[in-house]
Amino acid sequence: MLRVRFAPSPTGFLHVGSARTFIFNWLYARHNRGTMVLRLDDTDVERNTEASMNSIFEGLRWLGLGWDEEYKQSERPALHRQIAHAIFQKGLAYRDFTPAHAGDSEKSGANQTWLFNPGMRELSRVESDRRASAGEPFALRFRVPRGTGDEIRFTDAVYGAQAKSADDIEDFALLRSDGMPTYHLASCADDIDLRISHIIRGQDHLSNTFKHVMIFEGAGAKPPQFAHLPLLVAPDGSKLSKRRHGPVVSVTTYRDAGFLPEAFINFLCLLGWSPKDNRENMTQQELIDAFSLEGINRANAVVNFKEPAATPEETFDPKALWLNAEHIRALPVEDLSSCLLPIVHEAGFEITVEKMLAITPLIRERIKLLRDVLTAADFFFVGQLPPYDPAELIPQKGDAAMALKVLTGAREILAQTEFKHDPLDQALRAAAQQMGIKAGQMFQPIRVAVCGRKNAPPLFETLAVLGRDTTLERIDEAIEKLQQLGN
């Protein structure tokens, strides 16, 4: 039975890199009809926060993929200690009574290769037991083979055969002096207990894997299959961090900006993985069907956002935006409409379900983000149009007089024409012909009068949705503006 897990530690919001790791695990599980386990790796009591936990669940819920089993590492300390004890009993670990080095972890300093603390490895069992029972605090360290020429090996599904000399691996800690398990121990112990068959995680763990293999073997368990994912990095190649790169690294930013979860998932899948058949815009089912570990590549992938993002558009990778637009266009009108309605309501506009349903097809091909509905369809929502430059009313190769003539003419026609696409089309085109002007010259003043700007959805559909009353009102206002302009 195939079992994979996603094991975030709740020390921050849900990161896009973590989201991708989750997605790859999920895809692999679903492709193979396996089990997806969510495990909160919360052994670092100091840094765990409730807020972070909520942010992770919030992000995962938005992705909408779900999982089959859920565990909390902090609820399983007995298991961790039991595995540590078993390793200790085999002589594969020893007590280290050296006090913890507080601020010693800084990257500065001599940068010497540290392998173990002197004297502790060789401590006799009798002596070690005596000091332990005297209450002296200790960390439990793995006794990595020294001078034996041993090589630790494993085969990574992405990076291939890996080997490292044991002489290059330090005696890493299993238990801290407060008795709490370290990440390495807790993670492996849980992976053993939960019978995880495939560990799919970020490449930052590739070098840790040698230690993990030793723990698995030390505990008498067969190591699972490992698959490491290339990292997601910023345009300058540095790793994504909230401090340096701001909200672009948080999943909720994408949600709040109006990404469709399926588009976001699609985008993340394309970072470091390829179906190898030139497909990019894919449905969830297509992703499940196509996903395989063989399609994962090894080089870090850049999330291509602009470092100082001037506009919301620049905040995101252009490809993410494009994919989102593609997914928006692929959505049935009813579905898209119900995604849009809450956003419109939240912005304070009272719009009915029916009205939104009528507006949606008009803006569907004009928005990249769901939130764009607020700028693309604004004139449908407001009673009073925001002020605009009356000069906009003047058509190409025309003047204010022409604009005025068009609008007064249009007013008359619109007062009696049926407010549907075809009748409006015929009536207004006929009027243009009669006035001896181009259709475009006829339509622009009306469009600006009614929408408050030059760029808007097609005119007749817009008028039909807007209705006769609003249309005539706005044309009257425009005529007034033009007359004032003349004076």
Add this chain to the structure above:
RNA sequence: GGCGCUAUCGUCUAGGGGUUAGGACGGAAGAUUCUCAAUCUUCAAACCCGGGUUCGAUUCCCGGUAGCGCUACCA
């Protein structure tokens, strides 16, 4: 410093001992259209450097360089 990983258009990638090195996003130009968008067409744009192996390397090997990761009683 030590150890490990990586290197194809600006970005995501396909490919692979002999190719016009393919696709996509983004960019440019054009078509279409009542504007915008969508759509369609076209164009520009890449194999990190140096050795070796070979008839032939972007592809295989070695070295360099650069980037990234690990080097905590963080995860």
